Amino acid sequence: MITIRNLRKSYGSNHVLHGIDMDVKAGEFVVMLGLSGAGKSTLLRCMNGLNQPDSGTLQVGGIDLMQTHSRRELARHVAMVFQHHNLVHRLSVRKNVLTGRLGQVGTLASVLQFFKHSDIALADQCLERVGLAHKALERTEALSGGQMQRVGIARALAQQPQVILADEPVASLDPKTARRVLQYLRDATREMGIAVVCNLHQVDYAKEFGDRIVGLSQGRMVFDGAPAQLDDAALNAIYSTDTQAADAATSPSHSVHAPTGPWHAGSAQLATSAGAM
Numbered sequence: 001m002i003t004i005r006n007l008r009k010s011y012g013s014n015h016v017l018h019g020i021d022m023d024v025k026a027g028e029f030v031v032m033l034g035l036s037g038a039g040k041s042t043l044l045r046c047m048n049g050l051n052q053p054d055s056g057t058l059q060v061g062g063i064d065l066m067q068t069h070s071r072r073e074l075a076r077h078v079a080m081v082f083q084h085h086n087l088v089h090r091l092s093v094r095k096n097v098l099t100g101r102l103g104q105v106g107t108l109a110s111v112l113q114f115f116k117h118s119d120i121a122l123a124d125q126c127l128e129r130v131g132l133a134h135k136a137l138e139r140t141e142a143l144s145g146g147q148m149q150r151v152g153i154a155r156a157l158a159q160q161p162q163v164i165l166a167d168e169p170v171a172s173l174d175p176k177t178a179r180r181v182l183q184y185l186r187d188a189t190r191e192m193g194i195a196v197v198c199n200l201h202q203v204d205y206a207k208e209f210g211d212r213i214v215g216l217s218q219g220r221m222v223f224d225g226a227p228a229q230l231d232d233a234a235l236n237a238i239y240s241t242d243t244q245a246a247d248a249a250t251s252p253s254h255s256v257h258a259p260t261g262p263w264h265a266g267s268a269q270l271a272t273s274a275g276a277m
């Protein structure tokens with residue numbers, strides 16, 4: 001579903017991504033961890049076509065993002081869940097979910113916001129998945145933050161995407177609500193075979209909900225493994241502010257790559273150099 005090879009991205013002279021390699025398969029829930037500024041959002045924005053990488057290979061949901069593509073084409077394959085929901089508060093909950101269908105309907109229907117019965121049925125099914133079917137006709141502004149985020153997930157599901165990218169989706173929620181939101185996201189994507197990449201700042205949520213965790217430090221992948229492999233040494237490598245440690249973690253002798261072929265869940269080992277400790 002997602003294939004990334006040697007991906008590089010700079011903002012002017014600020015080199016943010018230094019050759020990222022990553023594969024995500026259908027139904028896999030990958031959590032991305034890293035310090036603020038590590039490049040997590042930049043990588044997600046590359047995957048969502050909002051940032052143009054400088055070089056490398058980037059295929060998401062069957063689309064080659066290094067080549068020209070339309071936003072509409074991308075929306076048919078890739079959905080985004082945002083930290084602040086990005087919902088239209090004055091619209092009903094169902095209409096917000098239906099906006100997830102805009103990339104799939106014709107241009108005129110999209111402009112007029114005219115939806116078929118099948119789209120409405122799909123929107124209601126998606127709301128059902130996140131436990132909010134009973135709120136379909138309510139104005140969105142009347143919902144709590146956690147409920148709004150679940151509407152954001154329902155909207156993403158209504159796109160019927162192959163990939164969902166979530167950028168800190170629970171950053172502004174209390175722990176109980178955050179867990180509920182992540183549970184809905186993980187369960188729905190697993191059942192629907194969607195590949196998910198989710199940026200989080202909470203290590204405990206990453207361990208609880210991730211099928212796999214990737215760690216970014218200063219634009220380099222320093223960990224790629226199962227939650228059980230995320231030990232103190234791994235956390236030190238991910239959250240180190242020491243440039244040498246990040247370099248050591250990705251040096252050839254301490255590679256996070258699998259010995260053969262592309263990365264996959266649990267394949268990669270954490271660098272164990274003294275610098276990364």
Ligand SMILES: Nc1ncnc2c1ncn2[C@@H]1O[C@H](COP(=O)(O)OP(=O)(O)OP(=O)(O)O)[C@@H](O)[C@H]1O
Nearest residue numbers: 011014016034035036037038039040041042043199
């Ligand atoms: N649009 C932009 N223009 C210029 N520089 C940018 C832009 N977006 C991000 N950066 C820079 O790229 C680097 C990585 O930022 P990014 O937002 O990707 O990190 P992050 O790991 O997602 O951080 P956070 O966890 O705080 O969201 C930072 O140095 C940041 O200042």
